[in-house]
Amino acid sequence: MNLTAADLFMGVTDLPVFAIASLKGCWHLGFTGCQIYGLSTGVFGLVTIHTLAVIALDRYIVVVRTLNPRNRMPKSTSAIIIVIIWSFSIFWSALPLAGISTYRLEGLGTSCTFNYVNRHQTEVFYFLALISFNLFLPFLVIIFSYWGIYVSVRRIKRELSLLMDSQAYANRKRVQVQAEVRTAITSAIIVAIFIVSWVPYGVLAFYGLFGPPSRPVQPLVSMLPNILAKVSIVANPILYSIGHPNVRKRMTALMPSFLHRSSFRQVSQGTAQESINHNSISLHELSNRRSVSS
Known part of the structure; x- marks a missing residue:
């Protein structure tokens, strides 16, 4: 639900403004509008990636550590984690408004994002810290979690193959693991879509900061990662609807x-x-x- 909320808010605040600016061929909300647009897009984007990291870690704990569907995270713990995710994302996204950096027009001048072309020492340090804590660290958590899930599933399959003479026990094991493995696979696909959507953006930002000054990023080239980054908020609901059994059950009931x-x-x-x-x-x-x- 937290991932859904972040995607919904980004769709409401980001896509309409981006669409209008694209139709007009220029940014139409001025400097202040650019800062607000960059802030909202930054917050919702960071909330998305941190939520994906927590989902991966939760799936790792359930699949690898417990294998018991009844051992669910308490709602109070979930609420605390959600508050931390939003607070952390707002903190990093609000720093440019405090003078450490700034939001600037990107691409063809129809959207705003973090300033990754100014090579001032303060802004370079902020960008490196932003990437480290809000991209690399969550991705390490995601890779660790899904690798652990993959190893655990392989081990369970080997155990089941050795227990074929005890069919009842094998069936019970399958029922116990099946739901969580499906959720893990769905989350892995969502993470893959997110990586495909945002990795070009990160590569472009690194090139803008550390690439040769004589060959700056072309506007049209910088526009393509911007469009790919917006695909994730469209892909996440579709993947959840198709891949999650509870969502399909509720949709069928409606x-x-x-x-x-x-x-x-x-x-x-x-x-x-x-x-x-x-x-x-x-x-x-x-x-x-x-x-x-x-």
């Missing part, structure tokens, strides 16, 4: 034409669960019989 299909799926899931329970009981009884026989 559509009368799919009510019958939803009911059939629920009955099928119930039958499958009863079959698993029956197999578990049978295995338990079999163990008791073996104990009595021995």
Whole structure:
């Protein structure tokens, strides 16, 4: 929900202003409007990446450490984490307004972003700190989390292959892991889309600060990463709708034409669960019989 809120706010504040400026061919809100636009875009962008990092870490804890769907993060803990994410993002995005740096026009002059072309020592230091704490560190958390999930899933698959003679236990393991693995895969796809959207932007910013002064960034070239960066706020809702089973279930419930299909799926899931329970009981009884026989 926090990721959804960040994408929604960015879509409401960023895309309409960018679209109007593109139609007019120039920036139409003046210097103050540019600072406000840069601030809002910076806050929502940083909230998105930090939220993705927390989602990855949460999936790592659930999949690797517990493997128990009942061990969920308390709502109070989630609320505290969300407050920290927003406070941290607002802090870094507000520093340019405090005089450390500034927001400037980019590309064809139709949007504003962090100043990555001014090579003053203070602004270079701010940019490096911004990238380190708001890009590199979250990506390290994401890479560590999903690598741990991948290793854990491989280990679980090997365990299941060794337990094929105990079908009931294997089925129980599959039911326990299945939902969280699906969520992890969905989150990994979202992170991949985010990386594809923002890595060109980061590369462009580094070139603007440390590239040869005789070959500055061309306006049209700097416009392309700006457009790619906005794709993430469109891709995230689509990926969640397609990939998350709970979202699909709620969407199906809202559509009368799919009510019958939803009911059939629920009955099928119930039958499958009863079959698993029956197999578990049978295995338990079999163990008791073996104990009595021995």
